[in-house]
Amino acid sequence: xxxxxxxTLRQLSGKWRLIIMxxxxxxxxxxxxxxxRDDDAPSVGDFETAILSAMLAxxxxxxxxxxxxxxxxxxxxxxxxxxxxxxxxxxxxxxxLPKLLATITVAAPFIALSALVTAHFAFLADSTATIAVxxxxxxxxxxxxxxxxxxxxxxxxxxxxxxxxxxxxEGFFSGFVSGVRLLxxxxxxxxxxxxxxxxxxxxxxxxxxxxxxxxxxxVIGGFLFLSVRRLRRMDVP
Amino acid sequence: xxxxxxxxxxxxxxxxxxEGRGRARRAVFKDSVRTALGFGRGAxxxxxxxxxxxxxxxxxxxxxxxxxxxxxxxxPGTAERAGLPSxxxxxxxxxxxxxxxxxxxxxxxxxxxRREGVINLYLVRPLTGTDYIAARWxxxxxxxxxxxxxxxxxxxxxxxxxxxxxxxxxxxxxxxVPRFMLSGVAMAAFLTTLAMLTASFTTRRAYASVFLVGxxxxxxxxxxxxxxxxxxxxxxxxxxFTITNIPMHVNDVIFGKFSEMTEEVPARLFANWIKVTWxxxxxxxxxxxxxxxxxxxxx
Amino acid sequence: MSATSAPVxxxxxxxxxxxxxxxxxxxxxxxxxxxxGLLGPNGAGKTTLLRMITGLAETSSGTVSVFGQPVRDxxxxxxxxxxxxxxETVYGFMKGREFVTMxxxxxxxxxxxxxxxxxxxxxxxxxxxxxxMDTYSRGMRQRMRLAATLVHDPEILxxxxxxxxxxxxxxxxFKRLLQQLAADxxxxxxxxxxxxEVEELAETVLLIINGxxxxxxxxxAIRAALNQRPYHVRVLCDAPRALAAxxxxxxxxxxxxxxxxGALIILSRNVLDLQVELPRLARTASxxxxxxxxxxxxxxxxxxxxxEQ
Numbered sequence: 001x002x003x004x005x006x007x008t009l010r011q012l013s014g015k016w017r018l019i020i021m022x023x024x025x026x027x028x029x030x031x032x033x034x035x036x037r038d039d040d041a042p043s044v045g046d047f048e049t050a051i052l053s054a055m056l057a058x059x060x061x062x063x064x065x066x067x068x069x070x071x072x073x074x075x076x077x078x079x080x081x082x083x084x085x086x087x088x089x090x091x092x093x094x095x096x097l098p099k100l101l102a103t104i105t106v107a108a109p110f111i112a113l114s115a116l117v118t119a120h121f122a123f124l125a126d127s128t129a130t131i132a133v134x135x136x137x138x139x140x141x142x143x144x145x146x147x148x149x150x151x152x153x154x155x156x157x158x159x160x161x162x163x164x165x166x167x168x169x170e171g172f173f174s175g176f177v178s179g180v181r182l183l184x185x186x187x188x189x190x191x192x193x194x195x196x197x198x199x200x201x202x203x204x205x206x207x208x209x210x211x212x213x214x215x216x217x218x219v220i221g222g223f224l225f226l227s228v229r230r231l232r233r234m235d236v237p
Numbered sequence: 238x239x240x241x242x243x244x245x246x247x248x249x250x251x252x253x254x255x256e257g258r259g260r261a262r263r264a265v266f267k268d269s270v271r272t273a274l275g276f277g278r279g280a281x282x283x284x285x286x287x288x289x290x291x292x293x294x295x296x297x298x299x300x301x302x303x304x305x306x307x308x309x310x311x312x313p314g315t316a317e318r319a320g321l322p323s324x325x326x327x328x329x330x331x332x333x334x335x336x337x338x339x340x341x342x343x344x345x346x347x348x349x350x351r352r353e354g355v356i357n358l359y360l361v362r363p364l365t366g367t368d369y370i371a372a373r374w375x376x377x378x379x380x381x382x383x384x385x386x387x388x389x390x391x392x393x394x395x396x397x398x399x400x401x402x403x404x405x406x407x408x409x410x411x412x413x414v415p416r417f418m419l420s421g422v423a424m425a426a427f428l429t430t431l432a433m434l435t436a437s438f439t440t441r442r443a444y445a446s447v448f449l450v451g452x453x454x455x456x457x458x459x460x461x462x463x464x465x466x467x468x469x470x471x472x473x474x475x476x477x478f479t480i481t482n483i484p485m486h487v488n489d490v491i492f493g494k495f496s497e498m499t500e501e502v503p504a505r506l507f508a509n510w511i512k513v514t515w516x517x518x519x520x521x522x523x524x525x526x527x528x529x530x531x532x533x534x535x536x
Numbered sequence: 537m538s539a540t541s542a543p544v545x546x547x548x549x550x551x552x553x554x555x556x557x558x559x560x561x562x563x564x565x566x567x568x569x570x571x572x573g574l575l576g577p578n579g580a581g582k583t584t585l586l587r588m589i590t591g592l593a594e595t596s597s598g599t600v601s602v603f604g605q606p607v608r609d610x611x612x613x614x615x616x617x618x619x620x621x622x623x624e625t626v627y628g629f630m631k632g633r634e635f636v637t638m639x640x641x642x643x644x645x646x647x648x649x650x651x652x653x654x655x656x657x658x659x660x661x662x663x664x665x666x667x668x669m670d671t672y673s674r675g676m677r678q679r680m681r682l683a684a685t686l687v688h689d690p691e692i693l694x695x696x697x698x699x700x701x702x703x704x705x706x707x708x709x710f711k712r713l714l715q716q717l718a719a720d721x722x723x724x725x726x727x728x729x730x731x732x733e734v735e736e737l738a739e740t741v742l743l744i745i746n747g748x749x750x751x752x753x754x755x756x757a758i759r760a761a762l763n764q765r766p767y768h769v770r771v772l773c774d775a776p777r778a779l780a781a782x783x784x785x786x787x788x789x790x791x792x793x794x795x796x797x798g799a800l801i802i803l804s805r806n807v808l809d810l811q812v813e814l815p816r817l818a819r820t821a822s823x824x825x826x827x828x829x830x831x832x833x834x835x836x837x838x839x840x841x842x843x844e845q
Contacts, residue, residue, distance in 0.1 A: 002641075003638050003641040003642050004642070007627070007638060010629065010630075011627070011629075017444070020448070024451065024455060027455060027459055030459075031458075031459055031462050031463065034462070034463060034466055035462065035466065037466070050458060050462065051458075054458060055455070055458050055459075059451075059454045059455050059458075060451075060455055063447050063450060063451040063454065063455070064451075066443075066447055067443060067444055067447040067448075067451075070443050070447075071441070071443055071444075074443060075441070079625070080621075080623045080625050081625045081626070081627060083592055083619070083621060083625060084625055084639065084642070084684075085642065086592070087590065087592070087614050087617070087619050088611065088614055088642040088643055088644075089611050089612045089613065089614040089615040089643060089644055090611055090642065090644075091611060092611070156281075157281070157284070157285050157341075158443070159341065159442065159443045159446045159447060160285045160337075160341040160446070161285070163337050163340065163341065163446060163447070163450050164288075164337065166450075166454075167333055167334075167337055167450070167454070168292075168334075171333075171454070232609050233594075233609075235587070235592065235593040235594060236592045236593070246811065246815055246825075246828065247815060247818075247825035247826070247827070247828055249826075
């Protein structure tokens with residue numbers, strides 16, 4: 001398993017990719033600092049909606065994770081190197097799981113750090129709120145990673161489909177139609193943030209913490225299961 | 238010891254017409270259109286491009302239906318008075334979809350050839366790098382233009398047929414057609430060039446697509462938020478860097494009024510010539526960069 | 537090897553179709569230890585068949601078993617199988633040795649550094665093992681891939697077009713290596729579209745044409761079957777009867793007939809000599825050759841011949 005993990009880390013960590021991720025991850029920090037300079041600072045609700053939900057969880061995190069997770073299996077399929085892994089006497093989950101973990105390892109530090117610093121400044125070093133935001137960011141990375149790793153394995157159009165999901169489903173529909181929130185990765189992560197610090201993030205209509213945790217585990221476990229199933233059944237190029 | 242022999246086994250030279258560079262350019266153009274729309278590549282390749290075109294058309298259709306319903310309920314002209322979305326607003330409403338479409342298709346046209354070395358096969362033909370990129374650009378531009386115009390025509394037809402007196406509507410609103418067509422040209426040229434420039438920097442389609450969409454989706458709240466924090470000229474200039482709005486300002490100039498997307502942005506206060514020049518610059522400079530990346534290529 | 541020993545690989549009534557295209561059709565055979573050559577024209581279905589034998593692709597019908605177990609969805613079997621595919625499936629950013637050791641680790645080799653040393657030495661790549669693979673020539677990448685295939689000392693080797701891109705010296709080295717591995721009791725399946733390669737190496741040949749098994753067995757018997765059937769070559773020229781009269785005297789020609797449309801059909805069992813003699817003859821007689829084409833691919837004709845039998 002470590003071999004697959006190390007291989008995937010190397011495949012996903014190109015210099016330019018890491019630089020672009022660092023730049024993207026710094027944007028919420030910069031904009032928060034700018035917002036705080038203004039005497040007329042936004043409310044918690046506005047900040048959450050605009051920066052945490054829309055920008056970080058709704059745009060930066062899914063796009064960064066899509067680029068990385070889509071490549072985890074997608075590049076192997078495109079380059080026809082997947083057989084190197086599948087022709088090994090190891091169970092398929094020992095291929096899928098390290099791919100997922102490597103994806104999270106590459107993407108999570110940037111997103112989590114961005115969330116941590118953003119929340120630290122925005123909530124004036126309130127540790128509970130900072131922890132809530134950071135945990136939520138880690139959760140959103142894990143959720144998107146599980147979904148997009150699977151997508152990269154099943155479809156050569158993974159990026160197009162992933163982009164449509166992010167822009168149309170997470171970006172558009174889930175903002176309007178409340179029922180869609182039950183099927184929105186972004187809203188699970190936001191619900192966890194609310195659950196960890198209900199005092200700070202009281203407003204708004206969100207899933208209870210226990211339900212959100214269960215759905216997150218279902219999403220991660222479900223997509224991992226689907227990835228393993230796909231590895232067992234697919235014709236490996 | 239042993240001598241060498243060259244065998245004359247009756248090889249005959251090709252004696253047909255040799256069509257040269259023009260034919261080669263047309264071939265690249267045709268291939269680009271087919272690739273963009275998924276023709277000749279099985280059903281799966283058609284799903285995404287036609288889904289995008291379908292969504293765009295649906296937006297136009299929905300706008301027409303809503304306006305028609307308003308006019309039927311409230312009498313002729315209700316939709317216009319109520320400020321319901323119309324031609325001037327369409328590109329703003331559809332811009333993110335068009336961006337994603339461009340972001341997904343442009344890398345298909347450019348990245349694969351470089352990744353798999355096929356570009357060399359093109360360049361050993363009577364084709365220069367300039368010919369290649371110009372043919373690709375033109376083909377994709379026309380596809381984007383079709384994707385931009387089709388829903389607008391659907392909207393126009395819908396609005397005129399939904400009107401109580403279609404011929405009167407046509408007579409009063411026929412200028413909308415050249416307006417949205419011209420605005421569509423600006424939109425298509427801008428998107429095509431930006432998407433292809435992004436794709437020219439990497440051989441992995443995925444990274445090009447995500448980078449372009451990321452640039453747009455992530456910079457927008459940034460520039461919008463920053464512009465709100467600032468005042469005066471500074472705010473206007475920051476607002477000009479909202480990428481999705483760049484062609485929309487030209488749209489406003491053409492229609493002579495602000496669209497819903499731009500009616501509250503600071504950049505709307507700039508003079509028309511600044512808005513148009515800005516869009517041209519954002520198309521021409523990336524275009525020049527794109528050209529420079531390809532013109533020096535040799536096999 | 538006794539006559540009653542179980543086959544190492546058993547393929548039973550295997551077919552594979554893609555939509556309406558049948559790539560492999562009702563193929564059955566057993567593979568025993570030693571070198572078996574899988575031979576056939578490009579597009580015959582060899583790669584599809586090999587992918588089904590290695591479990592990389594599913595069969596549409598029929599079964600493939602290796603050591604008596606189904607090969608599909610059976611990862612533990614891969615400890616005993618080494619596969620080298622047709623495509624260059626390497627990670628360019630990796631050094632050669634890193635690639636081999638990673639493959640060794642994935643296949644559960646206990647002392648992976650020693651195993652990598654041995655495998656790399658076998659393919660004569662010790663000098664260049666610490667270079668990145670994208671700096672290798674094609675032949676070098678091929679050799680390093682072979683080392684990665686051998687690192688876990690598998691009992692079965694499945695090699696798809698292994699000599700693609702190999703220079704003559706590498707070919708000789710590779711052939712000796714394979715013969716040595718087979719002599720140690722391994723089962724090697726080697727796919728190729730080049731007759732001479734398979735002729736030198738394989739004791740048993742499986743001939744695949746259009747997805748069907750056209751012949752199997754000892755190579756010499758198949759070669760003899762090929763030789764019994766003459767090739768048909770169609771010639772268009774500006775003086776067919778004059779050419780026919782001269783061609784019939786060539787030692788490489790069995791028979792000639794002239795079609796109603798003026799084409800010459802030459803039957804020959806020695807096309808190599810005919811290829812030299814015919815143009816020479818035409819030039820001497822000042823006859824202009826317009827077209828010379830074989831009407832039946834020799835392997836196709838074998839298949840047809842064998843089906844008739």
